[in-house]
Amino acid sequence: MSTSSRGAVAFAGLVLATLLGCGAEPPATTPDATETPEPAKTPASFGFGRPADPALVAEADIDVRFDGDGLPTGAGDAATGEALYETRCVACHGAELEGNPALGVRPLVGDIRHAVNNLPFAPPLFAYIRRAMPLDAPGSLGDDEVYALVAFLLERAGVLDLAGQPLDAEALAAVSMPNRETFFITKGVATTVPAAPAP
Numbered sequence: 001m002s003t004s005s006r007g008a009v010a011f012a013g014l015v016l017a018t019l020l021g022c023g024a025e026p027p028a029t030t031p032d033a034t035e036t037p038e039p040a041k042t043p044a045s046f047g048f049g050r051p052a053d054p055a056l057v058a059e060a061d062i063d064v065r066f067d068g069d070g071l072p073t074g075a076g077d078a079a080t081g082e083a084l085y086e087t088r089c090v091a092c093h094g095a096e097l098e099g100n101p102a103l104g105v106r107p108l109v110g111d112i113r114h115a116v117n118n119l120p121f122a123p124p125l126f127a128y129i130r131r132a133m134p135l136d137a138p139g140s141l142g143d144d145e146v147y148a149l150v151a152f153l154l155e156r157a158g159v160l161d162l163a164g165q166p167l168d169a170e171a172l173a174a175v176s177m178p179n180r181e182t183f184f185i186t187k188g189v190a191t192t193v194p195a196a197p198a199p
């Protein structure tokens with residue numbers, strides 16, 4: 001098709017549209033912008049899968065918020081935690097919690113840029129250990145065992161002195177972490193600001 005005939009077709013289309021438009025009735029009602037659209041109709045079943053088993057959902061529903069919301073019942077003391085550490089954690093994290101550079105494991109305590117001392121809130125320590133540790137058998141620790149391990153780690157980090165008392169959800173949520181005021185996120189990377197020099 002030549003350029004001129006393409007132009008003629010386009011012009012004819014415009015004329016036709018104008019003519020048809022002139023005869024059209026105006027819409028009976030103006031659509032209301034605030035009107036909620038009809039919800040999409042979803043079928044009751046797609047014909048595959050099965051209803052979620054509440055027991056499986058409960059098993060996976062183990063998230064814990066920074067403020068302690070979601071912590072389970074249970075408790076554990078630091079001495080029990082130390083014994084557990086010796087059997088379940090020491091191989092990778094070291095006798096003095098010093099880590100193991102060969103395995104890429106950083107120290108668990110001691111430096112505000114690391115692990116326990118780095119966290120601005122304590123409950124995520126529980127959540128992390130319960131979900132991910134020990135690395136060779138994640139999810140194998142009971143809630144009391146995780147409380148005991150957290151009690152041990154917080155004591156070794158110098159954050160808490162439980163004096164033999166067990167750590168539970170309430171006590172864990174109330175812990176004031178050393179990095180609470182100095183922890184911030186910059187460009188997606190959690191970091192710390194150096195402590196202000198003493199006056």
Ligand code: HEC
Pocket residue numbers: 084085088089090091092093103104105106107108114115116128129133134135136149
């Ligand atoms: C098979 C090796 C292995 C075992 C066993 C193990 N861990 Fe870990 N753990 C790791 C590695 C690897 C990391 C990730 C590296 C890191 O962050 O230092 C890690 C990270 C952690 C962290 C977070 C450290 C951080 O810097 O944020 C904690 C807390 C922790 N482990 C606790 C435990 C506890 C408690 C146990 C025992 C119940 C345990 N781990 C057993 C290998 C192990």
